[in-house]
Amino acid sequence: MSATQQIEPNIDHYLAEYARVERELPGSDDSKRERQAELRRFSDAGFPSTREEDWKYTSLRPIEKRRFEISDEADTPSEKALAPFLPAGLDAFRIVIVDGHFSAVLSGLDGLPPGATVRSFAAYLNATDGASIKAREIDEEPGSLTAMNAAFFTDGAYIEMAAGTVVDKPIHVLSVASGARDERMTQVRHRYVMGENSQATVIEHFVGVGDNPYFTNAVTEAVMGRNSQLTRCRVQQESDKGYHVSSFFAQQRRDSRVFNHGFDLGGRLARIDTNARLVDQNSEVHLFGVYAPTGRQHIDNHTRIDHATEHSLSREFYKGVLADYGRGVFNGKIIIHRDAQKTDSAQACDALLLSDKAEVDAKPELEIYADDVTAAHGSTVGQLDEDAVFYLKSRGIGEEGARAILTYSFANSLVNKVGIPALVSYIEAALLAKLPGGQAYADLA
Amino acid sequence: MAAHQEDVEALVAEREYEAGFVTDLESDTIAPGLNEDVIRFISGKKDEPEWMLEWRLEAYRQWKQMKSPKWPHLHYAPIDYQKISYFSAPKSSAGKPKSLDEVDPKLLETYAKLGIPLHEQEMLAGVEGASYPRSNNVAVDAVFDSVSVATTFKGKLKDAGVIFCSISEAIQEHPELVKKYLGSVVPRGDNFFAGLNAAVFTDGSFVYIPKGVRCPMELSTYFRINAENTGQFERTLIIAEAGSHVSYLEGCTAPQRDENQLHAAVVELVAEDDAEIKYSTVQNWYPGDENGKGGIFNFVTKRGDCRGARSKISWTQVETGSAITWKYPSCILTGDDSVGEFYSVAVTRGMQQADTGTKMIHIGRNSKSTIIAKGISAARGEQAYRGLVKILPSAANARNFTQCDSLLIGDKCGAHTFPYVESRNSTAKLEHEATTSKIGEDQMFYCLQRGLTEEDAVSLIVNGFCKDVFKELPMEFAVEAQKLLDVTLENAVG
C-alpha cells in the first residue's frame, strides 16, 4: 500500500493484531509470507461497503466499529453449555474447534475407515511440507474478508478422502464461539479434499454460547475430484451477539456432485457466500437454503454458480421465513459461460413474511452467454394463506397452532432433504424454537 | 436419415397452409375506403336502429383522433385504412335465408374443408331430424367474411333460455341487452383497433345465458375471411348472468392471398356473480408464405369483466396462424374471489410475428389469476410474450401465478418476454416462472434411439411442451389443436 493512502484506524488495529499473533499462527515461513500478502489484500480493500453491488443490502458497520482480537487459547465451554448443540441420536465422527482452536477433548474420531483423514487444519499445515494456506486447486477466493481469513485463521477441519473412500457416517465439524471474553474473533478455515470416487457427508456447524459480542469469519474450500460426492450441511446457530461471515468455494471436476444444505438460524448479522465452480463436464451442484431471521436479525445469503463448461447441472432452492423485524437478503447468481452449452440449471427462491416489519430482498441473477441451455428461475414473496389458516381453525386447531403448521410446512421440504433423521429432527426443533408459535406446533404433534 | 437440426427446421418450413383455399362465391362487396357514409351504408345494410348508427359514428370520430400503437415488438409497413373494403357478404345470404336449405352449397363445402364436424354440417345444411351421435353437442354460428350465415341448434338453446345468435340479429331482437352491455368492457375509445371495430363491425356472435342456467352444449363460431381486400371486423358479446355457465369456442381460417388482410375483432365478456365463461380459440388465419408475403394482420381486443363475486373467466388460445398477431385476452377481476385464467400456445414460423399475452387487473379481494403461456418459434418466426399483472390497493390477498415458456426451433427465430408486474397491495402473492429452451438434435436423437420416427418425435416433444395448455381445451378442440400443431410443425408427408 502507498504511504499516502489513508488507512482507517480499524484496519490499523488488524495490522497490529496480525503482528501480535503471527508467531502463533500455524504453517511454515512460506505460508507466513502468503498470509502477509493476504493481509495486504485485506488492508488495501478494507471492509466491504454498501456502495458495492454485492453488499448493497448488508452493512458491516457493526463489525467494522469494533476491534476484534484473536483468542490465544480456547475457553473450553462446559459439557452442559455444549449439550444443546449435539443433535440427539446423531451417530457421527466429530471434530470440535473452540474459539478457533482444535479441541482434542471434545472431538471423537475413532473408527474412521482407512483412506479417510479428519484432523486439525493447523496440525496438517505444521506437519506437511509444501502445504498451502489456500487450496491450489481453487481458482480464486475473491473478497476482502476471505483475505482477512487467510491472513488470520488459526485452525479448522482438514478432511481428505483418498480415492474410492466412502464414509457412511457423517462428520460433524463443530465450531464453537465461547463468548467468554469481549470482542473476540474466530477465524476458521476448513478444507475438504475429495479424491476420485470418494463420498462423504459433513455437518459444518457454527454455534455461539456466551454473552459477549464476537465475530466469526469462516472459509471452507472443497476440492472435488473426479466422480466424488460431498454433502455439506451448514448449520449456523451463532448467539444473538454473534456476527457471522462465511464463504464456501467448491471447485468441481468431472462427474462430481456437491449437495449443499444451509440453515441460517442464528447471529445478529450473518452473511454467507456460497460458490460453486463447475469446471468440468457432468459436474453437478445442488444448493438448498433455509434462513429465518427473527427479532432484529439480518441474514444475507449470496450464491454464485459458475457453469464453465458444457453439460453441467445446477439446482438451487432457498426459502426464507421472516418474523418480527427480521431482514433477509437472497442473491442467487448463475453464470452460464460461453462454452457451457447444454447447461441445465434451475433456481427458485421463496420468502414468507410473517410480520409487516419484516423485509426481504430476493434477487435471482442470471447471466447467460451460451445459447443452448435450459435455465429456469422462479421467485415468490408472500404471506400465510388466510384461507388455509381458516381451514385449519375450522378443524379445531387454534389460531397460533394453525399459523405454526403452515409456517413450518413452508420450510419443511428443504429440512427433510438433509436426509439424516437425527439432524432433521434437530433442525426442525431449532427452527420451531425460534419461529412464532413454534411451541404450539410442538404441542400439536 | 437421422435427426439433424436442419432436418427439423426443414420439416417445419415445408408445411403448407391447408385451409388456404378460396371459395368461389358471389359476394356483395363495397368499394374500399372509410368515411361516415361507409358506416351509414353498413348500418343501413343491416337495417340497424338509429341508436346503433350513432354509436358507430361516435366511435369513428374517436378513432380518427387515435394512432396505431408503436410499442409492440412487431414490424410491418403502415396500413392504409382507405384501401380496405369494410363490407363483404356472400350474396346468397343477402336475402336472409329462412331455412338453411337455401344456403349456397359452396358454403357448405367450405365448412367441410374447415373440418366442421359432420353432424354440424348436417345442421348447417338444415337436415331435419339429423341425429346427434355425441352427447356433447356443439352449436355453431358461422361468420363468413363479415356476415353471420347460419346458427345451429337454436331451438334447443331457446328451450334452455339461452340466446345464441349473430350480433346483428341481437341488435334487432334484444336491443335492451345490447345497449346495456355493448362497449361496457371494451369502450369505443379503448385502443386504435377497438375504435375501428366499433365503427365498422359487421357481424359477430351474441350469447346471453340467463340466471342459473348451465348452457346445455358448447357454443362455437367459425370465422372465415374469403373475399379479397376485405377486412373482417366481428364483434362478440357474451353475457353470463349470475350462477350461469358457458363454454364458447371460436375457430378462424382465411384463404391464401398475396395481400395482407386486416382482422380487427373485439370480444367482450361479462360474468356476474358465480358465473363462469370459458372462451377457447383456435386461430389459424393464413400466415403468409415463407417469405412473409400475404397473410392476416390479426389485431384483436379481447377482454372479460368478472363483475360478480366468485365469477370466473378463462381464456384458452391456440394461435398458429396470421402474419402478425397483436392480442392480449384480459380479465378485469372486479368481483371479490373472482378468478381469471389465460392459457396460450402460440406458434410463429416462416416470417410470422406475434406480440401476445394477457392482462390481469386485480380489483376485488381474494381475486386469483393464472397465466400459462407457451411460445414456439421456428424458422424466422418472432414472438414476444407481453403480460401485465396489476394488483390495485383494493385487491387484498390477490394471487397470481405466471409461467411462460419458450421453445426455439432453429437459430434464426426469436423469443422475448416482457412481464410487467405492478403490485399496490402488500398482501398480494405473486409467482413468476420462465424458461427458454431449444428443441435440438439431442432431444430428437434421444427419441429416435428409443425407436420413434422423426414425425412422432417432433409431435411428442412439441405436444409435451404444450400439455399444460391443451388440457384446458374442451375435448373436441384439444384434439383439433393437437392435430393443427402437428401439421403446422411437421412434414405433411407422414
Add this chain to the structure above:
Amino acid sequence: MLSIKNLHAEVDGKPILRGINLDIPAGEIHAIMGPNGSGKSTLASVLAGREEYEVTQGSVTYKNHKLLELDPNERACEGVFLGFQYPVEIPGVSNLYLLRAAINARRKYHGEPEIAAIDFMKLVQEKIDYVGMSMDMVKRGVNEDFSGGEKKRNEIFQMLMLEPTLALLDETDSGLDIDALKVVADGINRLRSPERSTVLVTHYKRLLEYVVPDRVHVLYKGQIVRSGGPELADTLEAEGYANLETDETAATS
C-alpha cells in the same frame, strides 16, 4: 452379435475413430476404457446412429444387418439400446408415455399389435421396483428436474423395459453415489443372458467390481490398443494409461 471392422469416423473433419476392430459375441459383456478424448463415447454414438459423426471407412455387422445403413430408430427397433452419457430432458412428456411409444414403435416395426395398457403397467411396476424409482417419478416428464443420478437410474429403467439385445452404456456409471451404482450394476446383470450383449463405456474401474466383464478393451487415440480379461482393468488402475503410447505403435505396426 456385433462385428466392427476397420471403423473410421470423424466429426467436423477431425478423425476420432481410426480403425476400430471389435467382435462382441452374443451373451458377453465387454468394457471399453481409455483416457479422455480417446473416442469411447464416439464409438457408442456411431453405433447408435448419431449423425454428426461421419463414418469414413469400415463396416459394422449387427445380427444379419449392415448396421450403418439403418436409421437410428430402425436400429432401436432391432434391439440396439444406447444408455446416454447425458440423458436429455423432454418437458411435459411423461416417462411412461415415451416408453409406451417406444415399445409400440418396436412392435409396429416387427408387425406385432400394440401392448395392452394393463400389461404395460404391470411391466412398469415390476421394473421400477428393480431400480428403486417411484411410480410418481416415472409419471413425471422425461428426466425433467431429475438429478444426474436419477437420470442414469432412469436410463437403466428404460433399458429393463425395452430389453435390448445390444445395450451400449455410455458412462452410465459416472456421477453416481455408491447406492445408485449398485442399482445400475444390478440392472446390467439382470439382462445378462446368452442372447444379449452389453458394451460398457466407462471411466472408472469401480463399476467393474459389480459387473464382471468378459473382456476389457482399451481405446486410445481412436484405436483399440489392448484387450484382455477383467484383470486388465486392475492393471490399468495400477499403471494408468501411461504405457499406451508403446502399445499403440505395436498395434499399428
